Amino acid sequence: MVTSSKIRETVSEMPPRIPGEVSRSGASVTSTDLSPAQERLWFLTQINPDTAATVARAVSLSGPLNRDVLERGLQSLVNRHESLRTTFATTQLYAGIDSKPVQLVADSGSFPLDLVDISGTLESEVQVITRERLRHKFDLSLGPLVRATLMRVNEQFHILLVTAHRIIADEESLKILMRELWQVYAARGELETAELSSTLIQYADFAADQLNWLQTQAAANSIDYWRRSLTGAPFVELPGDRTSSSVQTATGANISSVVDQTLTPKLRALADREEVTLRTVLLAAFTILLSRYSRQEEIVVGLQLTNRDQERLHNLVGPVSNLLPLRIDLSPRDSFARLLHRLAVLVLESGKHASVPFEKLLHELNVERSLSRPPLVQVTFDFKDAKDARFHATGLDIEDFPIDGGINNFEITLDVVSCSDHLECRFGYNEQLYKETLIERLQAHFQVLLDAIVQDPSRKISELPLLTDLEREQMLVEWNQTAVTYPQGQCLHELFEAQVERTPQALAVADEKQQLSYADVERRANQLAWRLRREGVGCESLVAVCLERSVDLVVALLGILKAGGAYVPLDPSYPESRLRFMLEDTQAAVVLTEQHLAMRLPVLGNSKQLWLDAEKEQLVQESSERPERLSQPESLGYVIYTSGSTGRPKGVAIEQRSTVALLQWAQEVFGPADLKAVLASTSICFDL
Numbered sequence: 001m002v003t004s005s006k007i008r009e010t011v012s013e014m015p016p017r018i019p020g021e022v023s024r025s026g027a028s029v030t031s032t033d034l035s036p037a038q039e040r041l042w043f044l045t046q047i048n049p050d051t052a053a054t055v056a057r058a059v060s061l062s063g064p065l066n067r068d069v070l071e072r073g074l075q076s077l078v079n080r081h082e083s084l085r086t087t088f089a090t091t092q093l094y095a096g097i098d099s100k101p102v103q104l105v106a107d108s109g110s111f112p113l114d115l116v117d118i119s120g121t122l123e124s125e126v127q128v129i130t131r132e133r134l135r136h137k138f139d140l141s142l143g144p145l146v147r148a149t150l151m152r153v154n155e156q157f158h159i160l161l162v163t164a165h166r167i168i169a170d171e172e173s174l175k176i177l178m179r180e181l182w183q184v185y186a187a188r189g190e191l192e193t194a195e196l197s198s199t200l201i202q203y204a205d206f207a208a209d210q211l212n213w214l215q216t217q218a219a220a221n222s223i224d225y226w227r228r229s230l231t232g233a234p235f236v237e238l239p240g241d242r243t244s245s246s247v248q249t250a251t252g253a254n255i256s257s258v259v260d261q262t263l264t265p266k267l268r269a270l271a272d273r274e275e276v277t278l279r280t281v282l283l284a285a286f287t288i289l290l291s292r293y294s295r296q297e298e299i300v301v302g303l304q305l306t307n308r309d310q311e312r313l314h315n316l317v318g319p320v321s322n323l324l325p326l327r328i329d330l331s332p333r334d335s336f337a338r339l340l341h342r343l344a345v346l347v348l349e350s351g352k353h354a355s356v357p358f359e360k361l362l363h364e365l366n367v368e369r370s371l372s373r374p375p376l377v378q379v380t381f382d383f384k385d386a387k388d389a390r391f392h393a394t395g396l397d398i399e400d401f402p403i404d405g406g407i408n409n410f411e412i413t414l415d416v417v418s419c420s421d422h423l424e425c426r427f428g429y430n431e432q433l434y435k436e437t438l439i440e441r442l443q444a445h446f447q448v449l450l451d452a453i454v455q456d457p458s459r460k461i462s463e464l465p466l467l468t469d470l471e472r473e474q475m476l477v478e479w480n481q482t483a484v485t486y487p488q489g490q491c492l493h494e495l496f497e498a499q500v501e502r503t504p505q506a507l508a509v510a511d512e513k514q515q516l517s518y519a520d521v522e523r524r525a526n527q528l529a530w531r532l533r534r535e536g537v538g539c540e541s542l543v544a545v546c547l548e549r550s551v552d553l554v555v556a557l558l559g560i561l562k563a564g565g566a567y568v569p570l571d572p573s574y575p576e577s578r579l580r581f582m583l584e585d586t587q588a589a590v591v592l593t594e595q596h597l598a599m600r601l602p603v604l605g606n607s608k609q610l611w612l613d614a615e616k617e618q619l620v621q622e623s624s625e626r627p628e629r630l631s632q633p634e635s636l637g638y639v640i641y642t643s644g645s646t647g648r649p650k651g652v653a654i655e656q657r658s659t660v661a662l663l664q665w666a667q668e669v670f671g672p673a674d675l676k677a678v679l680a681s682t683s684i685c686f687d688l
Contacts, residue, residue, distance in 0.1 A: 029105065029106045031102045031105075032102065034101055034102065035210055035319065036210070036357040036359040036360045038103065038167050038319060039359065041165075053166045054135070054407070057175065057178060058130065058402075058403045059178060059399060060158070060159050060399050060401040061157065061160060061398055063156060063395050064156065065158050066185075067115075070189075071113055072188075072190070073182075077111060078144075078146075080199060081202070082203060082204060084109060084169075085106045086143070087106070088101055088140040112147045113147075113148045119154060129151060130405060131405055133161055134405035147162075147163055148160060148161065168203075168319070172306040172308060181391075182396075183196055186393050201313065203316060203317065210357065219356065225353045230325060234296060236294055236299055236301075238290070238293050238411070238412065239438070240434045240435075251406060251408075252408025252428055252430050253431050254427065254428045255427050255443055256402070259425060259450060263447075263450060266454040274337060276344045278383075279383040280347060281453075283303065283381050286446070287301055287343070288330060288336070288461050290412075296330075297332065298327065299330060300326065300327050300328070300376065300378075301380065302326075302379065302381070303323070303350075304381065307321050307354065322358055323380065324347075325376055326350060332462030335459060336458070337457040339461055373411070379412045382414070383415075384417050408431075410428075411429070411433055412427070412430075414427055445466040445468070448468055449466060484664075486664035490633060491561065491632070492660055493561035497522065497626065505519060509551050509554045510551065511549070513550075515551070521551075521555060524555045525562055526559075526624050526625060526626055527559075527619050527622035527623065527624055528612075530622045532563040533627065535590050536590075538630060540635055542636075543568065543592060544568045544586065545593075546579070546597055547597070547612070548572060561637065563627065565631075566635070568588055568651075570583075571685050582641055582651075583604055584604065589606065589608065590608055591609045591610065593610070595611050598611060633656055634656070635656055636656070637654050637656035639653050640654065641685075
């Protein structure tokens, strides 16, 4: 069994340190084992010195500040808490055994205070200074691993920022330090006269107790519980802009919002009626939000716990807080009220096993590690009461100062602070994965969801709305205003005729043998139309066209439309069986083709082949006048056949007005450069 007395050995009694370890000459230093949380942080720092492992808290100070008393107060905290005098090194306990990290607790230490004059500086520039301090790299072997920065705006207003490496402090630790600092400040910086409750335990004792407990059957039972609960747990996959980088950085940002004075009391009343905590209500809403965004019915959310319920841990400074990974089932058929009660039971049951450190859990569950994503938990939730963060000192008005350190070790976080008449919600996110616009939507939808929940908690979670009023208007009204203007009462060939009137001599079409102006195409198409009418072609008569891509193909299509008919394109490269099927299926009375292609076409008793190359001299004898219109915009324009890859090919009949509308849309959306290659890349057997 490990005891605090056994692991506290003087450095002088230990075997020589490995090369590179710094001695502590002139000071008494004791060595203790690391807690599981410290081991993981130490390891991550070794493999990646740039690991974002800094925790910070800031307060604004209004009133006359005594800097000397403040510095004495900071030093008093170092004297009071061993963790603030702790550094880390590697050592060997016995010959032949690999080195292991240990924490070295000195009998004295310092709490550096940096002074920065920011007179007249904007708040945004304060955040820049804050980010610089948060990115400060602590040397775990040298220390100190905590420091303070006092930013002076003027004689009556200062900002105090405290930063520490997570290996010696967590967020709750900094709150404890801030509270005690101002109690000591009120006692003129004298620890002995400050009204502080006694420290019942130091962090080394906590680490020893935790290591001892992890060897017990109770710990084994708790680990089995987590193994049953979390094996096969899914990642939370939110829609984002994930990079392909194999290493995810901790670059982060935050967006804050307020649940107003109208909605907040309703949420508290709902929690009272359902006999759950407000934290559970907000956590349930958050998981629904995640489920709807990810389209997953199972979500893992890490619940942040201060882990200081025992009296002896109330004033303990060190990485004590824990992360409770909750695997939550969100059946869309459940009502919110039912989910709420299931979640309350889950939190209660999981809380019985919260003594297992998250770091130990990752090891015992053999969770696959990756530098691209946080292990097991990607999304976290935290709930705090604002009254727990109030500090007092005579002559000073002290308030929490919001800081954005630009760091987020998870992908998405939601931190909620419960104030007297409202809730402050802070969404944090990894900037490498998500854009600010997505988080803003997430935040807005959370507010809509909360409002819907208090109105009807019996509603199915799949039916709870997310859209804001503006988004509903956009989706239901604005995006459905699809009416467009396009040429009314015009047939397809009349669009071409209008172009002939505008540019009769402009080049209209060309192939490798010839080129025609708009007037030339108009004349030849009119002549073909008159010939087709003499062959019996009228309104919606089907005329098959089997021609290679050429000037004659364009003339043929326009001639059929001018005659009032509808064309059926036959690709000369089609198998004979498909050509036969299409001709039999359409019962086309006329087939336009050329002599060298006619041999590939079956001869059917009900159709007549018209060879355009053989009929060239006869066609020029026809009238070149424009025939009167027989067809209407709703008349058939052409028939396109599907490939038949899933069965029998099917003919799709297209009205002329559909193509007219498409052409009008294309000219409005695309420019000439976009459209100039369409004919070159499109087959007439394919339809848009």
